[in-house]
Amino acid sequence: MNDKELRKVGLKATTPRIKILQFLAEAQHHHVSAEDVYKALSEAGEDVGLATVYRVLTQFQEAGLVERHYFESGHSVFEIKQDQHHDHFVCLKCGTVEEFVDPVIEARQLDVAREYGFDMTDHSLNIYGVCKACKA
Amino acid sequence: MNDKELRKVGLKATTPRIKILQFLAEAQHHHVSAEDVYKALSEAGEDVGLATVYRVLTQFQEAGLVERHYFESGHSVFEIKQDQHHDHFVCLKCGTVEEFVDPVIEARQLDVAREYGFDMTDHSLNIYGVCKACKA
DNA sequence: CTAGTTGCAAATCATTTGCACTTGC
DNA sequence: GCAAGTGCAAATGATTTGCAACTAG
Numbered sequence: 001m002n003d004k005e006l007r008k009v010g011l012k013a014t015t016p017r018i019k020i021l022q023f024l025a026e027a028q029h030h031h032v033s034a035e036d037v038y039k040a041l042s043e044a045g046e047d048v049g050l051a052t053v054y055r056v057l058t059q060f061q062e063a064g065l066v067e068r069h070y071f072e073s074g075h076s077v078f079e080i081k082q083d084q085h086h087d088h089f090v091c092l093k094c095g096t097v098e099e100f101v102d103p104v105i106e107a108r109q110l111d112v113a114r115e116y117g118f119d120m121t122d123h124s125l126n127i128y129g130v131c132k133a134c135k136a
Numbered sequence: 137m138n139d140k141e142l143r144k145v146g147l148k149a150t151t152p153r154i155k156i157l158q159f160l161a162e163a164q165h166h167h168v169s170a171e172d173v174y175k176a177l178s179e180a181g182e183d184v185g186l187a188t189v190y191r192v193l194t195q196f197q198e199a200g201l202v203e204r205h206y207f208e209s210g211h212s213v214f215e216i217k218q219d220q221h222h223d224h225f226v227c228l229k230c231g232t233v234e235e236f237v238d239p240v241i242e243a244r245q246l247d248v249a250r251e252y253g254f255d256m257t258d259h260s261l262n263i264y265g266v267c268k269a270c271k272a
Numbered sequence: 273c274t275a276g277t278t279g280c281a282a283a284t285c286a287t288t289t290g291c292a293c294t295t296g297c
Numbered sequence: 298g299c300a301a302g303t304g305c306a307a308a309t310g311a312t313t314t315g316c317a318a319c320t321a322g
Binding site: 006040049056069070071072089091092098100104105109112113116117119120121122124125126127128129130131132135 | 188204206207208225227228234236238240241244245248249252253254256257258259260261262263264265266267268272
């Protein structure tokens with residue numbers, strides 16, 4: 001049950017929240033749009049409004065349960081927050097998103113920010129191109 | 137005159153296009169939104185419609201004259217394409233965008249992409265935080 | 273001349289908000 | 298019971314598009 005996890009971050013354990021959190025955790029492709037969540041729940045017979053999906057996702061984001069990313073093309077996707085930070089490969093052919101982490105890049109970012117007198121609170125690195133599957 | 141530059145990329149040298157290109161080239165802060173362009177031209181007495189600004193900016197982007205970036209917060213900015221690629225610091229307080237280049241990061245990105253069997257066509261790295269000026 | 277371009281208004285799209293109603297605790 | 302949460306419909310803000318009038322080559 002996700003009930004506890006929700007209360008832990010100060011949110012009432014309501015049906016929509018539980019369903020959405022569950023869906024995010026089980027989603028095969030981690031990165032989903034609000035619309036994706038809405039459609040999936042609707043198809044599963046859950047009667048959750050799109051506005052609620054947006055509200056809940058925003059609350060989850062504020063609570064640190066999910067991250068929101070804005071990829072080129074202007075619309076955003078959400079993913080359950082993982083233990084470790086990571087960056088993304090975005091395939092321009094099939095739209096797939098793959099995750100990766102590179103310690104060298106992570107470290108340099110901090111250094112560069114410091115050099116410029118910038119307090120880094122967050123960062124996002126997206127590599128766009130063609131994934132292995134699409135090249136085949 | 138920008139006339140030649142426009143024709144070179146296959147676009148008729150019309151007044152709106154010339155004005156917009158000129159504005160982008162002279163803009164003090166390189167990164168401007170479509171709205172910024174529209175307002176600046178209006179204030180300068182140029183009668184260019186917002187729809188035209190969007191159309192022209194998109195054409196410029198396709199022609200490789202400008203780049204479009206989508207920063208977190210969901211709205212995009214345009215900048216005249218520079219000789220060199222660069223990444224961005226985005227100040228969450230004042231919205232300012234600063235540019236930087238780090239060879240170490242650039243090189244690692246290529247390596248990482250290769251390791252994952254990914255053909256990189258483009259990438260974007262944005263560091264979010266508080267800039268020097270806002271900390272003061 | 274005439275295909276490409278423009279301005280304006282109306283149309284979209286993603287996301288947000290107002291409000292009367294419902295539900296967790 | 299009551300504040301917090303929800304659904305729906307209407308509002309928003311950014312961007313796009315239809316179309317009749319205009320202009321560069």
